[in-house]
Amino acid sequence: MTKNIVIIGMPGAGKTSVAEAVAEKLHRKCIDIDTEIIKKHGNIAKIFEQQGEKAFRAYEKDAVIEAAKQEAVVIATGGGSLLDPENTEALKRTGTLYWITRPLEELATDGRPLSKGGIETLKKLYRDRKSIYEAAADEIVENTTIEEAARAILAAEKLQNNKKEPPVIEL
Ligand SMILES: Nc1ncnc2c1ncn2[C@@H]1O[C@H](COP(=O)(O)OP(=O)(O)OP(=O)(O)O)[C@@H](O)[C@H]1O
Ligand SMILES: O=C(O)C1=C[C@@H](O)[C@@H](O)[C@H](O)C1
Ligand SMILES: [Mg+2]
Numbered sequence: 001m002t003k004n005i006v007i008i009g010m011p012g013a014g015k016t017s018v019a020e021a022v023a024e025k026l027h028r029k030c031i032d033i034d035t036e037i038i039k040k041h042g043n044i045a046k047i048f049e050q051q052g053e054k055a056f057r058a059y060e061k062d063a064v065i066e067a068a069k070q071e072a073v074v075i076a077t078g079g080g081s082l083l084d085p086e087n088t089e090a091l092k093r094t095g096t097l098y099w100i101t102r103p104l105e106e107l108a109t110d111g112r113p114l115s116k117g118g119i120e121t122l123k124k125l126y127r128d129r130k131s132i133y134e135a136a137a138d139e140i141v142e143n144t145t146i147e148e149a150a151r152a153i154l155a156a157e158k159l160q161n162n163k164k165e166p167p168v169i170e171l
Helices: 015-026 033-041 044-068 085-094 118-136 146-162
Strands: 004-008 030-032 074-076 095-101 139-142
Touching (some): 015 030, 015 074, 033 044, 044 085, 139 146
């Protein structure tokens, strides 16, 4: 079974961009959790406003569990997709998790309901989530540029593939 490549990290850190770059280079399908939610339930900020975070997290869980059933795809998670341990477990069972990092000052915040409120909000979000990302991540990749981050993931994947199976030796 070829494992999925799963991109995790803070909102606006570049998960979608890096996932798309990796998918293009490997000719693999890219599944973006936020996009899947939008396709089914509409605008994310509106869901938060009109139905609340709990409803959003339920939609997110459905999308994560569905994506984790796939094989050999690249999955861009939402910034909060790992808040539910069952999501993390499902993603880890079938994938390798890459934590994309960027300085908090450089994170995109437009249209991201939980990133409203500037750097102090992001610092609090990071304090709350750092240990979750850290515990789940198989690799940490600094997103200096999208291209460099994508290349680092490809390199890590190559190393993993080298470690697949020992040769069969007649004894
Ligand atoms: N290394 C980078 N340098 C400059 N801009 C970047 C970099 N990585 C991402 N960006 C830009 O930051 C913005 C957010 O990127 P992206 O949507 O990929 O983040 P995300 O982590 O998927 O966000 P979300 O958590 O909302 O899903 C985009 O405009 C993207 O072009
Ligand atoms: O960090 C979060 O909790 C979120 C990040 C975005 O990707 C969206 O999934 C949504 O805005 C929630
Ligand atoms: Mg995204």
